[in-house]
Amino acid sequence: MSVELRDSMCFGCSPQNPIGLKLKFIHDGDICRSYFTGSREHEGWPGIMHGGLLTTLLDEVMAQWLYERDIMAMTVEINVKFSKPVPIGQQFAVEGKQESKKGRLIVLEGQVLLSDGTVATKATAKFIQVKNSI
Numbered sequence: 833m834s835v836e837l838r839d840s841m842c843f844g845c846s847p848q849n850p851i852g853l854k855l856k857f858i859h860d861g862d863i864c865r866s867y868f869t870g871s872r873e874h875e876g877w878p879g880i881m882h883g884g885l886l887t888t889l890l891d892e893v894m895a896q897w898l899y900e901r902d903i904m905a906m907t908v909e910i911n912v913k914f915s916k917p918v919p920i921g922q923q924f925a926v927e928g929k930q931e932s933k934k935g936r937l938i939v940l941e942g943q944v945l946l947s948d949g950t951v952a953t954k955a956t957a958k959f960i961q962v963k964n965s966i
């Protein structure tokens with residue numbers, strides 16, 4: 833299946849997905865960054881961002897690091913460490929960058945940073961490069 837960006841319904845980034853996160857990305861040197869403010873529908877425990885959604889945000893920002901560089905790759909593994917709760921209603925940053933590449937295997941690292949710079953969440957993900965049409 834070949835999908836044009838304009839037709840994409842990507843849950844993370846598509847502007848036309850009605851239930852999507854509609855993320856935008858800043859490519860700052862070797863880092864891809866996005867900002868997000870959770871609202872009540874994004875919470876797990878009251879007032880706290882749902883960990884599964886944080887994982888989605890991290891996966892997406894790492895995938896966008898690759899997409900920006902025309903590398904078509906799919907996540908095959910992701911490991912997430914939740915160190916601090918991420919409050920609902922406060923903007924936070926999500927960052928991703930490449931850690932290593934060996935053949936088709938690309939390892940990226942991601943983190944969630946609270947507004948005071950505290951690292952709340954860390955992730956390492958493995959991506960496998962696929963052909964240029966997914």
Ligand SMILES: CCCCCCCCCCCCCC(=O)SCCNC(=O)CCNC(=O)[C@H](O)C(C)(C)COP(=O)(O)OP(=O)(O)OC[C@H]1O[C@@H](n2cnc3c(N)ncnc32)[C@H](O)[C@@H]1OP(=O)(O)O
Pocket residue numbers: 835836837840842844845891892895896899905906907908909935936937958960962
């Ligand atoms: C165009 C529109 C765009 C819209 C914008 C969207 C932007 C982005 C949106 C992004 C959204 C967010 C992102 C998402 O949500 S991506 C969606 C979630 N991920 C998936 O659905 C992936 C499912 N997996 C697969 O389909 C297959 O596994 C793929 C196709 C990826 C590889 O299957 P394939 O049959 O081709 O390859 P292989 O199995 O021979 O493996 C190849 C090599 O890799 C090694 N290997 C495999 N696994 C691991 C592992 N865990 N650790 C270490 N190594 C591993 C393996 O040993 C082998 O090595 P070698 O023997 O060659 O040495």
